[in-house]
Amino acid sequence: GYHYGVWSCEGCKAFFKRSIQGHNDYMCPATNQCTIDKNRRKSCQACRLRKCYEVGMTCCWRCWTPTAYMRPLAVEGHPWRRRTKATWPLRALLHRIPCKS
Structure with a gap:
């Protein structure tokens, strides 16, 4: 569906919502370049949130x-x-x- 300004799955919508409401400061355990895709989106919250912003998700x-x-x-x-x-x-x-x- 269309959520937060982009087409996204329900899982990413919920993750982004929790992230912006909770003001979470996620830290990447690696180099802030983790691969985030359908199979590995739960491996790093910091990189997942970064990707949300990169694809255009916004709380505006x-x-x-x-x-x-x-x-x-x-x-x-x-x-x-x-x-x-x-x-x-x-x-x-x-x-x-x-x-x-």
Whole structure:
């Protein structure tokens, strides 16, 4: 799915969320160049978080535009399509919250 400004798996979404909420200071036991892929993403938290930032993940609210969540609106007859702006789901309105970075 589309999370924190990029397409990512649920595991990386949860890891990034925990990392930014907990203000964790991860330390790489090696040289900050660990390979992070689907099979080795749990081996080094510091390098995994670095890769999250490298691919463009951000905690900035401005990146959470409604387009990712409102793609179904393009489908004729979708229930959200009939709603007014006042009744849109909260996720669709998050882009209005200013970024604090």
